[in-house]
Amino acid sequence: MATLPRLNIPLHVKYIQSLGENKDDLVYHLTAHLRMNAIYWGLTALCVMDHKDALNRDEMIEFVMSCWDEEAGGFGAHPDHDPHILPTLSAIQILTIQGARDRINVPKVTNFILSLQQPSGVFAGDVFGEIDTRFLFCAVLALSLLGQLDQLDVEKTVSYIRRCRNFDGGFGAVIGAESHAAQVFVCVGALAVLDRLDEIDQERLAFWLAERQLPNGGLNGRPEKLEDVCYSFWVLSALSILKKVSWIDADKLIEFIISAEDPEGGGIADRPGDQPDVFHTQFGVAGLSILGYPGLLDLDPVYCMPASVIESLGLRKDWEALPRRVA
Amino acid sequence: MHGVQRVRYSREVLEARKQREQAKLKEYLALTEEVLAKKKSGELNREAFDLTTRVLRLNPEFYTVWNYRRNILLHGIFPSSSPSEINDLLSDDLSMTIAFLKQHPKVYWIWNHRRWCLENVPDCPTDGDPHAWRQANWNKELFVVEKMLDADARNFLAWNYRRYVLASMTLPRSEESELAYTTRKIEANFSNFSAWHQRSKVLTSLWESGNLDPVKSREQEFDLVKNAMYTDPADQSVWIYHAWLIGRGDDAGLLRREIDAIQELLDEQPDSKWCMESLVRYKRLLLQNHTSILEEKERSELREECLRLLSQLKEYDPQRRRRYDELEESVRNT
Numbered sequence: 001m002a003t004l005p006r007l008n009i010p011l012h013v014k015y016i017q018s019l020g021e022n023k024d025d026l027v028y029h030l031t032a033h034l035r036m037n038a039i040y041w042g043l044t045a046l047c048v049m050d051h052k053d054a055l056n057r058d059e060m061i062e063f064v065m066s067c068w069d070e071e072a073g074g075f076g077a078h079p080d081h082d083p084h085i086l087p088t089l090s091a092i093q094i095l096t097i098q099g100a101r102d103r104i105n106v107p108k109v110t111n112f113i114l115s116l117q118q119p120s121g122v123f124a125g126d127v128f129g130e131i132d133t134r135f136l137f138c139a140v141l142a143l144s145l146l147g148q149l150d151q152l153d154v155e156k157t158v159s160y161i162r163r164c165r166n167f168d169g170g171f172g173a174v175i176g177a178e179s180h181a182a183q184v185f186v187c188v189g190a191l192a193v194l195d196r197l198d199e200i201d202q203e204r205l206a207f208w209l210a211e212r213q214l215p216n217g218g219l220n221g222r223p224e225k226l227e228d229v230c231y232s233f234w235v236l237s238a239l240s241i242l243k244k245v246s247w248i249d250a251d252k253l254i255e256f257i258i259s260a261e262d263p264e265g266g267g268i269a270d271r272p273g274d275q276p277d278v279f280h281t282q283f284g285v286a287g288l289s290i291l292g293y294p295g296l297l298d299l300d301p302v303y304c305m306p307a308s309v310i311e312s313l314g315l316r317k318d319w320e321a322l323p324r325r326v327a
Numbered sequence: 328m329h330g331v332q333r334v335r336y337s338r339e340v341l342e343a344r345k346q347r348e349q350a351k352l353k354e355y356l357a358l359t360e361e362v363l364a365k366k367k368s369g370e371l372n373r374e375a376f377d378l379t380t381r382v383l384r385l386n387p388e389f390y391t392v393w394n395y396r397r398n399i400l401l402h403g404i405f406p407s408s409s410p411s412e413i414n415d416l417l418s419d420d421l422s423m424t425i426a427f428l429k430q431h432p433k434v435y436w437i438w439n440h441r442r443w444c445l446e447n448v449p450d451c452p453t454d455g456d457p458h459a460w461r462q463a464n465w466n467k468e469l470f471v472v473e474k475m476l477d478a479d480a481r482n483f484l485a486w487n488y489r490r491y492v493l494a495s496m497t498l499p500r501s502e503e504s505e506l507a508y509t510t511r512k513i514e515a516n517f518s519n520f521s522a523w524h525q526r527s528k529v530l531t532s533l534w535e536s537g538n539l540d541p542v543k544s545r546e547q548e549f550d551l552v553k554n555a556m557y558t559d560p561a562d563q564s565v566w567i568y569h570a571w572l573i574g575r576g577d578d579a580g581l582l583r584r585e586i587d588a589i590q591e592l593l594d595e596q597p598d599s600k601w602c603m604e605s606l607v608r609y610k611r612l613l614l615q616n617h618t619s620i621l622e623e624k625e626r627s628e629l630r631e632e633c634l635r636l637l638s639q640l641k642e643y644d645p646q647r648r649r650r651y652d653e654l655e656e657s658v659r660n661t
């Protein structure tokens with residue numbers, strides 16, 4: 001086998017560490033509404049690169065708790081920002097990875113999440129009611145991590161996902177919407193957590209997912225669109241749940257992801273030559289882990305968290321990544 | 328961040344830019360602090376409303392400020408406004424967010440705010456029809472989303488939003504006109520899978536309601552898709568749609584006819600992966616669903632052809648060879 005390109009782990013660790021030091025950058029403040037997600041992305045990437053301690057644990061936990069909204073029972077993305085299901089899931093994921101679940105008011109946050117379920121079975125993101133299968137996934141994942149899945153009306157939840165399934169085997173954001181790799185990831189992930197993979201036309205979907213790979217090795221999110229590093233994770237997560245990661249060319253995808261890294265400043269971008277960010281860094285590294293890239297730790301593709309954490313909670317589902325290679 | 332090129336600047340250039348940015352940064356932080364303080368203290372007046380406008384102009388992704396703005400309207404301004412004033416306020420917000428969308432066509436929060444505005448348009452008190460304002464707004468909205476799709480025909484947020492608008496209109500538009508819209512989009516660009524997808528949804532609904540004869544209309548669809556297949560056989564949108572038309576493959580005659588048509592195209596374009604892929608798919612459907620009407624000789628011929636096509640596919644499309652291996656396995660076992 002040809003030698004694989006090298007992932008510059010120390011540089012990416014430094015890049016993630018440096019993200020909190022840009023406080024005199026306008027962009028840092030313009031993205032405050034994504035802070036909680038960004039910390040989760042950074043932490044997960046660090047865990048996969050086996051540098052979990054590169055960010056200070058206590059400071060991180062204190063930040064997360066400073067975003068807790070006691071009245072609503074959810075987390076905002078930043079102190080004084082409104083609670084929303086996206087940062088709420090990220091907060092639960094961070095606290096779980098850091099072994100600080102005892103800080104969570106489980107009954108309250110469970111109520112908050114359940115209150116967002118709509119009569120159709122889908123979840124809203126917050127009280128203003130935008131609906132999306134992404135939010136349904138967040139709810140299912142959060143309840144599972146908190147050990148509260150028995151409180152969920154599973155049939156109602158699954159029936160909404162079923163109505164989002166398209167003839168190409170994929171899933172959309174809402175009923176009637178076009179299949180999209182990110183929505184496939186959330187719907188397949190939710191079905192995996194709920195042990196309902198029988199809802200999927202597995203051969204059709206795995207075919208559609210395999211066709212996301214373009215000649216340059218990168219993956220796109222929909223037919224006839226451009227490749228992007230973040231799809232590496234979404235497509236691979238679904239493929240590993242269907243146990244079909246081998247249906248794409250792993251070496252070519254590894255090459256593509258690593259070619260999108262910033263060789264000087266660290267971090268990974270959406271595609272080669274672009275500006276890196278923590279979102280693509282995390283999804284690039286996550287994709288590499290599923291592809292068995294040497295030297296990385298296993299990532300659970302359903303929860304997008306370190307596999308060891310999910311295993312210790314007894315939540316591991318029956319997925320299959322590529323075997324870890326030796327360098 | 329998507330599609331932002333990485334540029335290396337010298338330390339001096341970066342420093343100079345940072346200096347220039349400082350004024351902007353200070354202004355933004357002051358505004359943010361002020362708006363969040365007002366929100367915390369429960370201010371729901373016009374001054375706070377105008378402040379949210381200034382913040383959102385700088386950062387339309389600040390969802391907390393969108394929420395605050397809606398709460399100001401709902402609980403601070405609407406209670407003391409006439410229906411016509413409320414309608415004007417919402418119209419202003421709809422105009423403002425159009426300007427935002429031109430710059431940020433994929434920011435969810437902007438689309439959400441438009442939905443909220445449209446859903447809060449009051450009954451029209453003067454006109455005979457209480458829905459008059461709403462209907463005028465929905466019509467305008469359809470026009471807006473069409474403009475967005477003219478700019479980017481694959482923007483899936485815009486497509487989702489379009490379906491939402493169509494479903495919300497007080498005077499629904501006919502599904503035939505939506506079908507015509509997808510025809511226009513497809514004819515402008517065959518590889519617009521978003522339009523093919525929408526077409527499959529509209530047709531399903533028209534067939535189920537009995538407003539369109541499924542047999543005749545399906546034949547027209549085969550003509551349309553064949554035309555597209557010949558134009559660009561490498562375009563997967565078209566082949567995915569073709570597979571939808573075939574469905575589960577219950578009609579052996581249809582399968583045979585389409586197999587022949589695709590074979591003809593493959594003879595002209597001998598390296599077309601999608602021709603080979605589709606032939607394997609439809610031949611396997613024949614084998615799986617219609618084995619009882621096939622003679623043993625035909626069965627073994629179909630199997631042989633599938634295996635031959637699969638080994639060719641491995642050559643033309645090595646990235647996915649493991650899938651073709653598995654398909655070979657499954658053909659051998661049918």
Ligand SMILES: [Zn+2]
Nearest residue numbers: 228229230270
């Ligand atoms: Zn991306």
